[in-house]
Amino acid sequence: xxxxxxxxxxxxxxxxxxxxxxxxxxxxxxxxxxxxxxxxxxxxxxxxxxxxxxxxxxxxxxxxxxxxxxxxxxxxxxxxxxxxxxxxxxxxxxxxxxxxxxxxxxxxxxxxxxxxxxxxxxxxxxxxxxxxxxxxxxxxxxxxxxxxxxxxxxxxxxxxxxxxxxxxxxxxxxxxxxxxxxxxxxxxxxxxxxxxxxxxxxxxxxxxxxxxxxxxxxxxxxxxxxxxxxxxxxxxxxxxxxxxxxxxxxxxxxxxxxxxxxxxxxxxxxxxxxxxxxxxxxxxxxxxxxxxxxxxxxxxxxxxxxxxxxxxx
Amino acid sequence: xxxxxxxxxxxxxxxxxxxxxxxxxxxxxxxxxxxxxxxxxxxxxxxxxxxxxxxxxxxxxxxxxxxxxxxxxxxxxxxxxxxxxxxxxxxxxxxxxxxxxxxxxxxxxxxxxxxxxxxxxxxxxxxxxxxxxxxxxxxxxxxxxxxxxxxxxxxxxxxxxxxxxxxxxxxxxxxxxxxxxxxxxxxxxxxxxxxxxxxxxxxxxxxxxxxxxxxxxxxxxxxxxxxxxxxxxxxxxxxxxxxxxxxxxxxxxxxxxxxxxxxxxxxxxx
Numbered sequence: 001x002x003x004x005x006x007x008x009x010x011x012x013x014x015x016x017x018x019x020x021x022x023x024x025x026x027x028x029x030x031x032x033x034x035x036x037x038x039x040x041x042x043x044x045x046x047x048x049x050x051x052x053x054x055x056x057x058x059x060x061x062x063x064x065x066x067x068x069x070x071x072x073x074x075x076x077x078x079x080x081x082x083x084x085x086x087x088x089x090x091x092x093x094x095x096x097x098x099x100x101x102x103x104x105x106x107x108x109x110x111x112x113x114x115x116x117x118x119x120x121x122x123x124x125x126x127x128x129x130x131x132x133x134x135x136x137x138x139x140x141x142x143x144x145x146x147x148x149x150x151x152x153x154x155x156x157x158x159x160x161x162x163x164x165x166x167x168x169x170x171x172x173x174x175x176x177x178x179x180x181x182x183x184x185x186x187x188x189x190x191x192x193x194x195x196x197x198x199x200x201x202x203x204x205x206x207x208x209x210x211x212x213x214x215x216x217x218x219x220x221x222x223x224x225x226x227x228x229x230x231x232x233x234x235x236x237x238x239x240x241x242x243x244x245x246x247x248x249x250x251x252x253x254x255x256x257x258x259x260x261x262x263x264x265x266x267x268x269x270x271x272x273x274x275x276x277x278x279x280x281x282x283x284x285x286x287x288x289x290x291x292x293x294x295x296x297x298x299x300x301x302x303x304x305x306x307x308x309x310x311x312x313x
Numbered sequence: 314x315x316x317x318x319x320x321x322x323x324x325x326x327x328x329x330x331x332x333x334x335x336x337x338x339x340x341x342x343x344x345x346x347x348x349x350x351x352x353x354x355x356x357x358x359x360x361x362x363x364x365x366x367x368x369x370x371x372x373x374x375x376x377x378x379x380x381x382x383x384x385x386x387x388x389x390x391x392x393x394x395x396x397x398x399x400x401x402x403x404x405x406x407x408x409x410x411x412x413x414x415x416x417x418x419x420x421x422x423x424x425x426x427x428x429x430x431x432x433x434x435x436x437x438x439x440x441x442x443x444x445x446x447x448x449x450x451x452x453x454x455x456x457x458x459x460x461x462x463x464x465x466x467x468x469x470x471x472x473x474x475x476x477x478x479x480x481x482x483x484x485x486x487x488x489x490x491x492x493x494x495x496x497x498x499x500x501x502x503x504x505x506x507x508x509x510x511x512x513x514x515x516x517x518x519x520x521x522x523x524x525x526x527x528x529x530x531x532x533x534x535x536x537x538x539x540x541x542x543x544x545x546x547x548x549x550x551x552x553x554x555x556x557x558x559x560x561x562x563x564x565x566x567x568x569x570x571x572x573x574x575x576x577x578x579x580x581x582x583x
Contacts, residue, residue: 017425025441140566142517144524145558148544152551163547251431255521259544269433270525273440281440289428296428 003304003311011297015290019071022286023064026278053078054278071286077279081272086283089268096166096264097253100187103180104249105242107188108195115192116199120207121226123200139193143252147186147259154182164261183260187252191245198241199234206234236306243299247292316578323574326509329567333383340384346374348381348534357550366556369539370546375556381534382557386516386564389450393515394508396454401461402504406492408462409469420466423459432456432518439527449528453515464507468500502579509572513565520561536561 034050055063070076076086115135122128138146155163167179206212207230215225257266265284272280304311317323345365352372360367366375408419426434438452472478473496481491516536522528523537531538536557543554 013421014425014428017421018428021425022437025437137566140513140569141562142520142565144521144540145562148540148547148554148558152547152554156547156551247430251433254431254433254436255525258525269436270527273436273527274525276440281437285429285433285437288430288433292430293428 004301007297007300007304011293014293018289018293019068019286020064022282022289023067026282027060050080067282076283076286079272079277079280081275081277081280086280089280090265090283090287093263093265093268095168096262097250097257097266099169099176100180100184100253100257100262100264101246101249103177103184104187104191104253105245107184108192108245108249109242111188111192112195112199116196117203117231119196120200120203123204135193135196138189139197141190143186143190144255144259146189147183147256150182150186151259164259166260166262166264180262183253183256183262186256186259187249190252191248194245194248195238195241199238202234202237203230206230237303239306240299240303243295243302246295250288250291317574320574320578322570322577326567326570326572326574329563330571333564333567334387336380337384337387340380344374344377344380346377348377349373349532357546357553359550360552367550367552369542369553375539375553378534378539379536379556379560382536382539383560383564385446385529385533385535386519386561389453389519390512390515390568392450393453393457394512397457397461397511398504398508400458402465402497404458405462405465406469406496409466410473410488410492410496412470412473416466419462423462426459432521435518435522436525436527439522444522444527444530446529446533449519449522452522453518456518457511457515460511461504461507464503465500468503469496472496472499502575506572506575506579509568509575513568513572516561516564516568520557 034047034054034056038047038050055066058066067077074087076090078084079086079089082089115131119128119131119135123132141149151163154161161182162179163182165179167175169176207226212225212230215229216222253264254266254269256262257264258270261267265288269281269284269288271277272284318327350373352368355364355368355372357370358364358368358372364374364376366379369375369378404419404423408416429437435449435452435456438455439448442448442451469492478491478495481495486495519528519535520537520540523535524541525537526541529535529538531542539557540554540561543550543557547554
């Protein structure tokens with residue numbers, strides 16, 4: 001119980017620090033934020049109005065407090081560029097990004113699980129070398145390079161899939177899936193390479209343990225040991241890696257969404273930074289960072305449930 | 314040094330980086346054309362004798378721009394690694410060697426910084442400082458610190474109670490002397506590996522930021538800018554988009570291979 005309490009306190013502190021960083025980084029902007037947002041030759045009345053709506057007249061700590069209380073009621077302020085509430089913009093963008101993240105995650109597992117296990121079993125055979133090399137390469141190729149490769153093959157050469165743009169779910173499941181297939185594949189190829197590595201190492205480590213030798217001496221075949229004993233034990237740590245990959249997938253989707261012109265969170269954040277839309281940037285950054293923090297927390301929890309020894313450390 | 318060259322990962326990575334580095338050295342003195350010289354009669358011409366890698370939408374020579382783009386990538390990679398290494402080493406060694414509340418506080422800050430996924434931290438800093446070469450370098454340098462700090466910290470935690478450190482302490486050596494003369498050499502190879510991996514991610518982040526229009530600004534030659542400009546002409550001139558793509562991928566792969574190689578030679582990852 002103490003372990004969970006400590007973890008929970010840690011989570012709250014980290015979230016608090018994240019909000020602190022997100023808020024105060026944008027306060028070191030030199031000069032008047034209202035002028036920076038609107039430009040030097042803006043209408044003085046407009047500047048005054050923006051100053052008032054941003055609450056710039058009040059002291060910094062008060063502004064932080066009111067921002068923080070706004071957070072809890074889901075009010076993140078109003079975007080300057082879109083003139084819409086930040087939370088509704090995030091909600092809109094999330095529809096695309098969560099779908100992209102989900103597809104990427106599913107594809108990652110679909111690719112990594114069979115390949116990782118296969119590599120672990122056949123790692124000493126010469127014919128596995130090309131697969132190792134390929135997974136090594138896909139580990140290193142940046143996801144946006146992968147995206148451009150995929151577009152140039154599947155959209156430009158073969159014309160099988162749309163190159164850019166997003167079709168919402170309401171216009172048909174298949175069309176929507178097709179529009180997200182290449183983007184999620186570009187994310188998944190890189191992250192599956194990470195996962196393949198973990199699976200391979202984990203399976204091989206498990207195979208070296210004593211109980212496997214015992215099972216062997218009992219006369220079980222290697223395949224049977226693999227599928228009834230080794231895999232179960234070795235895939236447990238892999239589950240937690242999946243949680244850690246969420247951060248990668250989110251970070252990767254920022255650029256991927258721009259390459260494929262998808263109207264998600266990543267696209268929103270690029271636009272907001274280019275137009276210095278402070279309330280929107282703060283809201284988005286806080287949102288993304290919190291997702292990562294919470295995912296790490298969940299990973300820790302799962303890990304401790306699966307392997308209770310960790311709670312004693 | 315010889316044992317590194319026997320490692321295939323390191324060797325391949327080293328060869329690619331050396332080749333790129335040669336291109337970089339040549340680009341200081343010579344590029345086939347001026348990087349910003351436009352020639353509208355030669356728009357988007359395919360590779361030929363005059364333009365080995367063809368020309369872009371303004372008739373600029375792609376090879377020349379690529380050479381200068383590699384220069385930018387290396388410049389950013391080197392500065393990000395040096396500043397990440399320096400600050401990461403100082404922060405990580407203090408945290409790992411002394412431990413206690415100092416360690417707790419520092420690690421909380423590092424963890425907080427690591428909560429911002431991918432290029433988000435750099436994007437945030439660019440939103441504050443504005444874009445351009447100097448600010449991109451600044452943002453990517455700050456982004457590199459947490460990784461170095463973590464690696465250094467775990468190294469120092471491992472060695473701070475080891476026998477040779479105790480012996481030094483009994484001999485009366487000061488903390489600074491122990492930290493940087495005695496412990497540091499033990500984690501040097503790990504820092505080298507991390508440097509190489511950080512170099513790769515700095516190159517990748519710069520290309521990503523410039524692609525998004527948040528890093529270097531046109532008409533400056535940067536691999537990311539070339540990529541984003543080329544994407545519009547994908548159907549008409551596919552080679553144009555593939556050239557910067559392959560170059561970025563090669564650079565990242567090469568530095569990752571060197572990092573992996575160093576780790577493999579020194580016996581596994583931590």
